[in-house]
Amino acid sequence: xxxxxxxxxxxxxxxxxxxxxxxxxxxxxxxxxxxxxxxxxxxxxxxxxxxxxxxxxxxxxxxxxxxxxxxxxxxxxxxxxxxxxxxxxxxxxxxxxxxxxxxxxxxxxxxxxxxxxxxxxxxxxxxxxxxxxxxxxxxxxxxxxxxxxxxxxxxxxxxxxxxxxxxxxxxxxxxxxxxxxxxxxxxxxxxxxxxxxxxxxxxxxxxxxxxxxxxx
Amino acid sequence: xxxxxxxxxxxxxxxxxxxxxxxxxxxxxxxxxxxxxxxxxxxxxxxxxxxxxxxxxxxxxxxxxxxxxxxxxxxxxxxxxxxxxxxxxxxxxxxxxxxxxxxxxxxxxxxxxxxxxxxxxxxxxxxxxxxxxxxxxxxxxxxxxxxxxxxxxxxxxxxxxxxxxxxxxxxxxxxxxxxxxxxxxxxxxxxxxxxxxxxxxxxxxxxxxxxxxxxx
Numbered sequence: 001x002x003x004x005x006x007x008x009x010x011x012x013x014x015x016x017x018x019x020x021x022x023x024x025x026x027x028x029x030x031x032x033x034x035x036x037x038x039x040x041x042x043x044x045x046x047x048x049x050x051x052x053x054x055x056x057x058x059x060x061x062x063x064x065x066x067x068x069x070x071x072x073x074x075x076x077x078x079x080x081x082x083x084x085x086x087x088x089x090x091x092x093x094x095x096x097x098x099x100x101x102x103x104x105x106x107x108x109x110x111x112x113x114x115x116x117x118x119x120x121x122x123x124x125x126x127x128x129x130x131x132x133x134x135x136x137x138x139x140x141x142x143x144x145x146x147x148x149x150x151x152x153x154x155x156x157x158x159x160x161x162x163x164x165x166x167x168x169x170x171x172x173x174x175x176x177x178x179x180x181x182x183x184x185x186x187x188x189x190x191x192x193x194x195x196x197x198x199x200x201x202x203x204x205x206x207x208x209x210x211x212x213x214x215x216x
Numbered sequence: 217x218x219x220x221x222x223x224x225x226x227x228x229x230x231x232x233x234x235x236x237x238x239x240x241x242x243x244x245x246x247x248x249x250x251x252x253x254x255x256x257x258x259x260x261x262x263x264x265x266x267x268x269x270x271x272x273x274x275x276x277x278x279x280x281x282x283x284x285x286x287x288x289x290x291x292x293x294x295x296x297x298x299x300x301x302x303x304x305x306x307x308x309x310x311x312x313x314x315x316x317x318x319x320x321x322x323x324x325x326x327x328x329x330x331x332x333x334x335x336x337x338x339x340x341x342x343x344x345x346x347x348x349x350x351x352x353x354x355x356x357x358x359x360x361x362x363x364x365x366x367x368x369x370x371x372x373x374x375x376x377x378x379x380x381x382x383x384x385x386x387x388x389x390x391x392x393x394x395x396x397x398x399x400x401x402x403x404x405x406x407x408x409x410x411x412x413x414x415x416x417x418x419x420x421x422x423x424x425x426x427x428x429x430x431x432x
Contacts, residue, residue, distance in 0.1 A: 170423065177397050177420075183399075204386045212427060
């Protein structure tokens, strides 16, 4: 989701809804940008809270505007429509787990040895996606988005760690296999429909990583 | 897809469309059943041919009726609607691969040792689903059908073979991992979008089975 193009010195367009003077103080482009980014982030945090409380299906543009105490037009200008809001929200949530495994503290982040990072990756992703399951499940319903940039970031991360631990064989395919184990829909099926405890999934992940990650 | 309930001595219902005397000769229930099953099978074979030639999206009730040289009403009575026809067709196609791995010749079928059967399963499924990819891809678009009876049949088969080869660890989860590698959408992504040769996927499968199937 890219920001809609915005004029540096915006001309008021009556069709765009009520003016949002906080976000677009004409003539101050640098502050405007910083403010806009901050405000966008705040709207996403509000939306994430609403999604956690009520479920993603109940997060409307109106509800976000009311909870953030801004005009409805502000939310529409930021995200275009509800689909845009949901994509931005998923992106925002996904960035949290990305930050954790790319630059967070050990055992997920770069200060731990690669095998420990690999072992920590599965349980972290399972818990993260389960906490935001309605958002991830909704995203997976759009099959075209399955091999999206988030999937590729995770794949690159996993194949890098696999190379670091000296994994044998075709590490790209092994990366896909590991991602398959963490597939949102599979994990929800196992946890919810099959009633498996999450610790069983953790143990299965550790075994999988140990078997696929280390030379025979 | 179950057959719609049918009276043993059917009373002609004008709303059901033109009479199909070949399929429902009143008063001969045994022959009627056998004929009906045979005709249903023939309609599915015609539909499968049409799907292979034109793509599943272009298989209409009318096209099947024309190609099978029966009345359109016959096709509607057999399958209810186009969704019913597609489900029956997928079921018919899936039964071919099920027959191959449950009771077919080696190395897939029961006369081969279990590790050979496991190794043969991946390449066979990859080729089978790729040959019928638009049907399988369409089925996967309906997420609710992902852990359907066909998935369970394959899972039972894989976990049985894994137990037979003495696979360590959580064989049920290993079965899901193996199925994840063969996921229709993943395989099509790797073959089509990533341009991988199918032999690379075969080799990855063999490596995966060897690593997950045998004690360390």
